[in-house]
Amino acid sequence: MNGVYNESMKLAIHGGKPIRTKPLPAWPQYDEEIEAAAQVLRSGKHARQSGSRVAEFEEAFASFFGVKYAIATSSGTAAIHIALAALGIGPGDDVINTAHCFIGTATPVVHCGAVPIFADIDPRTFNIDPDSVREKITPYTKAIVPVHLNGCPADMDHLQEIARQNRFYIVEDAAQAHGATYNGKLVGTFGEMGCFSFWEDKIISTAGEGGMVITNDEQLAKRAKMIHHHGELREDGDYYKGERLYFHPFLGYNFRMTEVQGAIGLVQLRKLPHYIAMRRKNAHLLTQLLRDVEGVIPPYEPENVTHVYYKYILTLDRKVLTTPAVEIAKAISAEGIPATRRYPTPLHQQPIFVEKRGFGNTNAPFIKPWYQGDVTYGSGLAVAESLPNDLIMLRMNPFLNEEDIEDIAQAIRKVIHYYKTHDPVVH
Numbered sequence: 314m315n316g317v318y319n320e321s322m323k324l325a326i327h328g329g330k331p332i333r334t335k336p337l338p339a340w341p342q343y344d345e346e347i348e349a350a351a352q353v354l355r356s357g358k359h360a361r362q363s364g365s366r367v368a369e370f371e372e373a374f375a376s377f378f379g380v381k382y383a384i385a386t387s388s389g390t391a392a393i394h395i396a397l398a399a400l401g402i403g404p405g406d407d408v409i410n411t412a413h414c415f416i417g418t419a420t421p422v423v424h425c426g427a428v429p430i431f432a433d434i435d436p437r438t439f440n441i442d443p444d445s446v447r448e449k450i451t452p453y454t455k456a457i458v459p460v461h462l463n464g465c466p467a468d469m470d471h472l473q474e475i476a477r478q479n480r481f482y483i484v485e486d487a488a489q490a491h492g493a494t495y496n497g498k499l500v501g502t503f504g505e506m507g508c509f510s511f512w513e514d515k516i517i518s519t520a521g522e523g524g525m526v527i528t529n530d531e532q533l534a535k536r537a538k539m540i541h542h543h544g545e546l547r548e549d550g551d552y553y554k555g556e557r558l559y560f561h562p563f564l565g566y567n568f569r570m571t572e573v574q575g576a577i578g579l580v581q582l583r584k585l586p587h588y589i590a591m592r593r594k595n596a597h598l599l600t601q602l603l604r605d606v607e608g609v610i611p612p613y614e615p616e617n618v619t620h621v622y623y624k625y626i627l628t629l630d631r632k633v634l635t636t637p638a639v640e641i642a643k644a645i646s647a648e649g650i651p652a653t654r655r656y657p658t659p660l661h662q663q664p665i666f667v668e669k670r671g672f673g674n675t676n677a678p679f680i681k682p683w684y685q686g687d688v689t690y691g692s693g694l695a696v697a698e699s700l701p702n703d704l705i706m707l708r709m710n711p712f713l714n715e716e717d718i719e720d721i722a723q724a725i726r727k728v729i730h731y732y733k734t735h736d737p738v739v740h
Contacts, residue, residue, distance in 0.1 A: 324731050326647035332724040333649030337717055340710035341518045341581075349576040350520070359572050361385070367575035373582055374525055378499050378507070382534035384526045385570035385578070386541055389488040389510025392524035393458065394421035395568060396484045396506035399526075399536040402427050404683045406455040411441040412659045412697035414460045417510075418486045419660050422458070423671065426678045428686065430454065431661040433694040437613040439463065439626065439655075439704075442696070443471035450475075453686050456482040461490035461500045463655075464516070464592070464621035465614065469495050469503045476504075484508060488524075489623040491516040492589045496617050501527055506537070511574070514708075516588060516623055517581035519574035541568040589621050591711035595718055596622040599707075602722035608633040608729040609705075626655055627705040627725070636732040638702050644731070645705070648724035655704040659697040666690040 323329030349366075358364035367385050375383035386392045402408060404426035410419045412431040422429040433445035441459050457476060459467040476483050483504030487493070491509060493500045501507025511523035526537050539546060544565025547558065570578075600611040610628040614620040629638060638654050645652035660666065667690045669679035677683045692698070707721060 322727055324644055324647065324728065325649070326644045331647060331649045332727060333720045335649070337649075337651070337708065337721075338710065338712035338714075340514060340708070340712060342712060343520075343577070346520075346577045346580045349580050350573045353572045353576045361569055361572060361575065364572035364575070366572045366579065367570050370570075370575040370578040370582070371525070373579060375527060377582060377585070378502055378527055380502060380507075380527045381529045381531070382527065382537075384534065384537045384541060385575060386524040386526060387568045387570060388417075388522050389486075389508060389512060389515075389524040390417035390421060391541070391566070391568040392488075392508035392510070392526045393418060393484060393486060394424050394566070395537050395540050396508055396526050396528075397421055397425045397427070397456065397458075398540050398564075399533050400456065400482050400484070400505060402455055402482075404678050405453060405685065407451055407453045407684070407686060407688070408456045408458055409441075409446050409449050409454060410458050410660065411460050411462070412661045412694045413439055413656055413700065414462060414486075414660065415488075415656070416660060416663060416665075418458060418460050418488075420665075423665075423678065426683065427455070428453075428679055428684050428688055429660075429666070430688060431659075431666075431690070431694060431697075433696050434700070435468070436696050436700065438465050438467070438615065439700070440465065440467040441472070443468050443475060445694070446472065446475055450479060451686050453684070454479070454481060456484055458484050458486055459504075460486040460488070461493055463612070463626055464490050464493055464623035465612070466490060466493050466495035466500045466618045466620075469500075473503060482506075488512075488515065490621055492585055492619075493621040494619040502529075505530060506533060511578060511581070516592070516621060517578070517585055519570070519578045519581065523570055523574045523578065539563070540565045543567060588711045589619075591713075592622045592709055593620070595711075595713045596620070596625055596709055598715065598718045599625060599709075599722055602719065603627075603725060606726050606729055608733050609725060622709045624655070625707040625709040627707065629703045629705065631703065634729070634732050634736045636736060638705055641728060641732060642705050644728045645707075645724050648727060650721050650724040651708055653706050654701055655706040657701045659694065659701065661690045661694055661697070662692075 325331035361367035488510035
C-alpha cells in the first residue's frame, strides 16, 4: 500500500477498504524445476528403481548437510516413521513429543506401535521445553522427537544432555527448518536421525509431497532403506539396480520418492541458501516495521540460532488487548494479508489421543497388554493449552518484496490499533 497510513480507516472486515487487493506472491514458484520434471517424464524412467534423480538428490542432500547417508521418502511423516522404525521403536515403548505442532510428528510413533508422551513448550520459541521433557520420562521412554518449529531450532544442548543421561535416541523433526542452525551446526544433524519434509509450502518443496531421512550411522541407513522399500534386502546395498531378490527379512513399507520429485528436489536444493537469505531478510524487515506496535510481539530468535522463518508467528500481548486470536486473524486476512491461528488444538487434546483411538476398533497401542505404562491425555500442559489463543501465523516466503512486507505491516498495524481502542476489558 502506498501513501500515509490513516489510523481512522475502517477495518475491511467491517466494510472498509482493505490494505491490499492484489494477492501476495505465491509459494512455491517453479521455473527450471518444470524442465527438470519434464525431462524425467520424457525419459520414461519415473520410479527410483529405473531412474537416477532420486539417488542424485539423496547424494546432494547428504553433502549439503555434511552427513554420510540420506534416504528420500514419500513425505516428512514417512521420514519420521522410517527413522523410528529403524531405531527399533515398537510396542511397549513410548516417545516424548511436543504438544504444539502438526500431528504428523506424533502419529508415526503410533504407527510403530509405540505411545507418544507429550511435553509442554517454551513460550518464546514454541519448541519443546527440556524441563517438561525431564518430567515426562517413564521407564518405557526410548526416544525424544524435538521439532524445530516454524524454522527456529529447539534447545538441543539440553535435549542432548537428557538423551545422554538416559540413553535415549533423538529423532529430529526438521520438517520446518531446512538450513536452520543451532550453535553453528545444521539442525537435523544432532540426533541419531534427522527428518525433513518437502510438502507443498515447506522451505524447499518437491511438488506437493516428499521427505528425507539423514544419518551418519551405516546400519541405521541400511535399515531405513529397507523399511522404506518393503523391507527388501539387497546384500550389495544397491536397492534399486540389477536383479531383485524379492527377499524381505522384516516389515517394510512403500515410502519411496518418485523420480519427478527427485528432479525437482535437486533444483530446489541448489536454491536453498538464497531462499533462506530472503526469508530472513523479509522476516527481519517485518520485525523492524512492527517494533513500535503495542499489542503484538514479533518472533523470538535466540542469539545462538539461525532462524529460517518457515512461518512468521506473532504473539498477542495480553497486557495490551484481550481479543481472541481468531478474530484478529480474520481481520488481518480481510485486509488482504492471509493470517490464521497456529495449531489451535494442541496434540495432547486431539481426539485420537484423548480417546486412545488405536488400530482397528481397539485402544492398541495405548493400553495393556501392548503398553505397560499409564498415559492420560487432555490436560496438564499449561503453555501448550493457553498459547494457541495468543498466536497469529503469517506466511513468509522468498518472493515477497519490500512493498509486500510494508503492506503486511500496515495491515497488522491497522487491525491492532482498532482492537486496542475497542477492547472492552482493557478500555
